[in-house]
Amino acid sequence: MLNLSDLNLPSSSGVYRFYNRQGALLYVGKSIHIAQRVHSHYRARHTDTREARLVSQTARIEWTRTAGEIGALLLENRQIKTLQPLYNRRQRKTRQLWALHPTPESGSEGVQLAIKALSTKQSEPELYGLFISKASADKHLRTLVQQFKLCERVLGLERGSGRCFGHQIGRCLGACCGEEPLAQHNKRLYRALASRQLKAWRWSGPIVIEEPDHMQPTRSDWHLIYNWAFLGTAPDIPELTHLEHQNHTDSFDLDAYFILQKALKTPGLTTYLWRNQQLAPLCHA
Known part of the structure; x- marks a missing residue:
């Protein structure tokens, strides 16, 4: 040993x-x-x-x-x-992530809810939840439908016309048959989704998070981020330029997303917009 x-x-x-x-x-x-x-x-x-x-x-x-x-x-x-270490199993790379995507129904005030695969450069504001499989996304969706008494027919989850099955058994408030205004149903839908909204990338380019070294106060690590993808860490600002021009496989990563959300709320870290090889300070998200 x-x-x-x-x-x-x-x-x-x-x-x-x-x-x-x-x-x-x-x-x-x-x-x-x-x-x-x-x-x-x-x-x-x-x-x-x-x-x-x-x-x-x-x-x-x-x-x-x-x-x-x-x-x-x-x-x-x-x-x-x-x-891919032999003893690390829980944090292996996820091949595909899924989210809930509400879209206005054509010719109607209703809003339908679909399960959508996240692209490699994901920045759409109307995405909710992050799921490691389509099945887990569907399970969460069905839970929301029951918990908030949403109409599966209005959401596009059930075909047909007239009263949906949920309304017949008391699980729908009647958006499918005019007993509940669609605008009211939509408000309840977005209230159900609110806590799981995926934050869109709201900056015009990459950002840099400066993390001071507590052991050596004169130095910092500089983390380069774009579209919630971690592009790497540089020991100094000149190295950021080299890092920016490397080839990156900037796919959306669930674990990195949550780490970066934490970083943007961590006291003592400073966030900058990285543009034309220069830093412009930003407020924390």
């Missing part, structure tokens, strides 16, 4: 990687204190069989320092999905 006392593990934020004797990547983790987190894996081997297997197979540990937690989260998320 690897002797941790032989390593000079840092006490800073960052990402660490466990490798076996053959050089295969076993595990990628993140922490605001790498040394403490790695030691916790070794302590847990006495009570957790999975940790025991991981530690027994580990022959080498590498790490990458980051300025803070956001950089560690973003780097961990990227490395798990690109490097």
